[in-house]
Amino acid sequence: xxxxxxxxxxxxxxxxxxxxxxxxxxxxxxxxxxxxxxxxxxxxxxxxxxxxxxxxxxxxxxxxxxxxxxxxxxxxxxxxxxxxxxxxxxxxxxxxxxxxxxxxxxxxxxxxxxxxx
Numbered sequence: 001x002x003x004x005x006x007x008x009x010x011x012x013x014x015x016x017x018x019x020x021x022x023x024x025x026x027x028x029x030x031x032x033x034x035x036x037x038x039x040x041x042x043x044x045x046x047x048x049x050x051x052x053x054x055x056x057x058x059x060x061x062x063x064x065x066x067x068x069x070x071x072x073x074x075x076x077x078x079x080x081x082x083x084x085x086x087x088x089x090x091x092x093x094x095x096x097x098x099x100x101x102x103x104x105x106x107x108x109x110x111x112x113x114x115x116x117x
Contacts, residue, residue: 021115028099028113030092033106034071039063 043057052060071088078085087106094116101111 022117025115025117027094027116029116030110030113032108032110034088034090036069
């Protein structure tokens with residue numbers, strides 16, 4: 001954990017030993033990423049797929065129609081493109097029993113649950 005790539009995270013995180021899950025958990029939840037659909041991306045896809053031409057896309061998909069997500073997020077910067085990206089997260093419904101599954105990018109899963117405490 002002393003590697004240089006963690007330098008920017010040390011002000012915002014605390015790294016400790018792994019602790020056992022407490023006995024009094026409140027249930028199990030999935031936690032997954034939600035991608036915000038921005039008008040420029042929707043327009044680009046519509047043009048690429050041939051659904052609309054560029055002028056139609058600008059008229060039918062204006063910027064002011066963008067829906068704002070009210071979910072928690074973190075903002076990260078891509079090391080390859082230097083682009084800033086917001087990763088939005090959503091917690092799934094509470095379940096009484098744990099469910100196994102695959103964890104994908106950022107340690108998230110839409111199928112596997114984690115204890116909630």
